[in-house]
């Protein structure tokens with residue numbers, strides 16, 4: 001189709017068919033099993049990308065990529081996945097994945113039975129000694145708790161190194177928190193919650209289907225709304241939509257707070273500005289690949305589809321589902337003027353109990369923008385919902401306590417920012 005015809009059609013479409021999207025229903029959909037935790041099994045992330053692009057189009061946002069009229073920006077990376085069976089029996093007890101145990105994100109595959117061998121901390125630090133006395137029918141098991149300082153982290157690093165040579169079972173006494181990895185060990189690495197072990201474990205029956213996908217293609221989804229005036233600067237709202245995906249057939253991580261909620265805030269804001277307009281060009285960026293290392297936003301900053309110098313301010317939204325205890329603005333100490341504006345509006349609107357400020361941190365998708373000299377905040381909510389990177393981070397566990405108030409705060413911020 002000729003470009004100008006397409007632009008006219010786009011314009012007609014966006015004026016006549018723009019539609020307000022219910023942000024709660026949108027959040028619930030993103031959290032559903034249909035999207036497999038928006039990760040890497042069954043193309044969950046790509047299915048979510050399609051759904052978000054469709055939603056942007058329904059609201060009436062224009063696609064960012066004018067050369068091919070697409071909302072998508074593709075990029076790729078390796079990722080370790082668990083597409084099949086994940087099961088663990090310790091002695092006579094069958095353990096539940098996601099509740100009693102996790103597979104380390106870099107775990108290798110395994111099928112079979114293993115005897116368990118405990119080692120002392122000093123033996124663990126002497127890898128050669130451990131390996132010299134090893135036989136193939138054993139897994140190393142280690143209680144990694146009760147140590148001071150950063151010893152637990154250090155021990156985990158030793159165990160992870162060993163997983164290139166032997167099967168590992170790490171026992172922890174803290175909450176199980178999952179993540180996602182770009183690499184795969186040669187052997188399985190299982191993390192078991194101590195409270196489910198009744199006596200000293202002697203053997204395991206283990207099945208882990210792990211597959212390293214060397215080139216996974218993911219997609220940022222980006223829509224925009226032109227300003228009501230010409231020659232306007234640009235304001236960016238960003239949120240990652242990816243999460244951790246599936247850990248086997250039975251378990252997926254819904255990522256309600258992290259970050260279906262932030263993606264829903266893009267929808268809330270887009271609904272408003274589509275109807276009321278803005279003095280800034282507004283770009284809504286839904287990033288992929290955040291959980292695996294901020295890869296989507298890093299790719300955008302290296303391959304920008306808009307001039308980064310035109311961005312007046314960026315607001316990255318991650319964990320928007322609570323807010324009982326207010327919000328934090330990362331980079332709040334860096335951009336004092338904008339932080340004071342946010343506080344002033346908050347005071348006037350009586351929106352949130354507190355807005356805290358923090359220095360720069362590489363903890364979400366604002367980071368590479370900050371590095372590239374784009375001013376911006378990363379805003380997250382604080383509250384009693386502590387479900388994080390676990391199977392309980394569900395839609396049902398979101399309070400949305402401050403959601404609309406934050407949305408209104410950001411709308412006023414956009415209107416008042418010079």
Ligand SMILES: [Zn+2]
Pocket residue numbers: 240258259290318319364
């Ligand atoms: Zn997140």
